[in-house]
Amino acid sequence: RLAIGEDWSQDVHFGDQSELRYSYHVFCDEFYFGDACSDYxxxxxxxxxxxxxxxxxxxxxxxxxxxxxxxxxxxxx
The missing domain is CATH 2.10.25.140 (Laminin)
Structure with missing residues (x-):
């Protein structure tokens, strides 16, 4: 489950001969709230x-x- 909020998360995806490191944060669309953005x-x-x-x-x-x-x-x- 992705964490909703302002905090950034980091992750790494490993391929056979490469790796991808990335940071992300998830936010809800306008008028949606809650841990899964399911509250309107x-x-x-x-x-x-x-x-x-x-x-x-x-x-x-x-x-x-x-x-x-x-x-x-x-x-x-």
């Missing part, structure tokens, strides 16, 4: 939700909204 979070402010995403891909409700997808109005008495 795209900020929105529409009828499907009202939230931003933190650096780990967790939804953070905009002010005045609550619920799993931040689609429920917060009412203060």
């Amino acid at each position: 979070c795209r900020p929105r402010d529409d009828t499907l939700g009202h939230y931003t995403c933190d650096e780990n891909g967790n939804r953070e409700c905009l002010e005045g909204w609550q619920g799993d997808y931040c689609s429920d109005r917060e009412y203060h008495l």
